[in-house]
Amino acid sequence: MTAHDSSRARGRSDRDAGQGPTRAACPAVFIAAPASGQGKTTVTAALARMLRNQGKVVRVFKTGPDYLDPLVLAQASGRPVDQLDLWMAGEAYCRQRLFDAALEANLILVEGAMGLFDGEPSSADLAALFDLPLVIVMDVKGMAQTAAALVAGLASFRDDIRIAGLIANACGSQRHRELIDAALPSAIPLLAAVARDADLALPERHLGLVQAEEIREDLETRFEAGARVLEAEGLAEALLQLPPVTFSAPQMEATEALSSLQPSLAGQTIAVARDAAFSFIYQANLDLLERMGATLRFFSPLSDKGLPPCDALWLPGGYPELHAAPLAANTSMQDDIRRFYAADKPILAECGGMLYCLETLTDVDDRTHAMLGLLSGHGAMRGRRGCQGMQTAELPEGPVRGHAHHRSVAEGTPAPIAHGRRQRHPAPGEAIYRQRRLTASYLHLFFPDNPAAVACLFGQGPVPACPTIDTEESNGCD
Template identity: 65%
Template sequence: MTTNVAYCPALFLTAPASNQGKTTITAALARYFTEQGKVVRVFKTGPDYLDPQILAQASKQPVEQLDIWMAGDEYCQKMLFDAAQEADLILVEGAMGMFDGEPSSADLAARFKIPVAIVMDVQGMAQTAAAVATGLANFRDDVIVAGLIANRCGSERHAQLIRDALPKNLPLLISLKRNDEVTLPERHLGLVQASEVGDELEACFSAAVRWLSETEDTSLLTLPEPIAFYAPEVAPQADVGTPLQGKTIAVAKDEAFSFIYDANLRVLQALGAQVTFFSPLRDRLLPPADALWLPGGYPELHAQKLSENRVMSDQIQTFFAANKPILAECGGLLYCLETLTDLEHNTYPMLGLIQGDGAMRGKRGCQGMQTAALPEGDIRAHAHHRSLSENTPEPLSHGRRQRHPAPGEPIFRDKGLTASYLHLFFASNFAATAALFLGESE
């Protein structure tokens, strides 16, 4: 018997700012309850690729990105409803500060009535932490706040000062001591990919479970009350059909190219495509395919090896010359340029499908939500990179920024190749995605 409502305990972890410990604590809770035999489904607010990899390993379950602007309200609703039917607990990790962005973490929590736990690094403050948490909790009346998580608490006395200063309707859910063992490894774009540090992550997770268990506050270590998640009235973009039926799309996937939404793969499969994977780093043969997808990742860390795999480069160049569809996103764009200069200022030849040179630029970069304006139709997307591309040709168009009139990322097209710094979210426009991989535009 089908039903349009599912009940599941849920908690939304947010914070007053970035770098408060949200990912560490979300991962710790996911692993803690997983070890209790619970099925924990975790979601990440926004377009992040790296945090979901960490959270997926912690929960031993797939992790989805949720963003109302990027994915649409019905899509987010369906993801949560589907998870609620199989999970014992749903955790959602917010992005940036609680009210930052449009839509914000608070908007997502309010829309689906998920109780919020405020994660705060309380090092260097006590009663002030209570004041900040109280302000966040009362800033909007449509957000349900479950309580405060005091991270990097110095002592039980420190925790007691915070606890006593909080109003009765805003409890201290847990106080967590400073512990370097639970710190997750990072690099220039954020956390290190889970696949690169699997054993190190497991050590972090084990330490994190002990870290949670050492606290005297135990309310966070029991499942919250179930809440209702409803099925969307209309399945998102269910009327597009299967225009990619009989088509094979080869997707680059290895240490250099790994920024791949599982949701994007599902969209391609729902459109009828067969998806296959290959490694530009190691493979010598490009698999038989009708289209290629070169996603983002860290080509700058593997530029020499990519450059030396001339057999693969030759095959991709031949594929391009045959005017077959290729989508290159961010790191994929860098791979398609003539050269790439890495973080050590070494320059290597790349595919040369597009005129231009890519170079890393330290801590400077670009990030933000944009719409990819394509002849096939608009596809929601985001940019996050710390590199630049120079000497490139005139672009086909530019991304439209979410909240700023300045032109966004340039979008290049030559033959069947579409390349940009933008990471596309296919579920925002099934029809345009299908046309992109068919090489058809009006």
């Protein structure tokens, strides 16, 4: 048994015996970059596939409120991918996920968001908190020694982070690689150089990567090609030789608080829309609903004729603007959802789900289609300009943290019951609507932030009294 295996066994033993706090050790790497668009997800997915092909257990996490990258990374690694975000999820949640992963993994990968120091909290904050060594992925096209200077600057910007090496992406030649390698500080090795190759890059559209389910076979080809490149570079050996990172379980209070909520949705069946039009779903949200006793039934508003038997309905975000015509054509599903609404059953509609609830939706080709009409108003795409940012949904059931990310606008909607509270700005955020038991907003909620509020939102009890209505209009843009 290796030292790593022994550590994992001790972690399992401590946890099973009910002893606390427990610890588990595992090699772990934080994949970061100086900016967006450097190839972090492409490299992380290729690395995960390479390790999987070698028979290793690799657990991957994504920093921030991202739906699309985790689906790609889950396909590459063969295991679920959770989001880690210190503001939205909290330290205890992130610590628990990393601790659980360390009990089973040979290597943990955490992919960052934006640039290393961007955001509050930033990728650097998360890496520093859990002492994760950083691997910088940088697109080096058009530079050589300057790439080394940028990495050196990242390494010296804060004294609580440590950079384990550089992966030079879009490297032009062997000579290009040599120039970068020679200029790097001695403490920061060049771990790999990935040649410029359009066949390795992941396809994108207006809200980010194309959904994994739509291009599964194409992704497989790209994963395998990237895995071969990184394997030839000897990257797995370099990362697995890094000193293990020790993760401790969170304090018992957090676990006990969740345990007390476990029966709160017992006996409730929640129908969850999940298809090409509605797929922006945190796995953590599904896990929480099931831990609170709910039974989940997935269905497709695109192809199913009606709802499955259920007590509550969740219409998450996604790409209804790309599928507005078939959504409008499925009138039997629309009629079934309208009857569900008229029966005063709980419905949560987030972003794309809210657009589906409006009277009409004008799609990306400027064609207008009839939607559910549960909420007055009309949705339309508005080109490249969009709204995004972290916000707290001020629901009558209680505050729930989440985020907004959309390139559409909803007009002619009723007066909201509240607005989202922005993370760092005093202006009102996204409007929150409540009609009968329908709750609709552009906000995507992270359920583990406030399980009690979520249980009340989907439960069958009386609707909480609404707060004072703030009728100041806001489109939620920062």
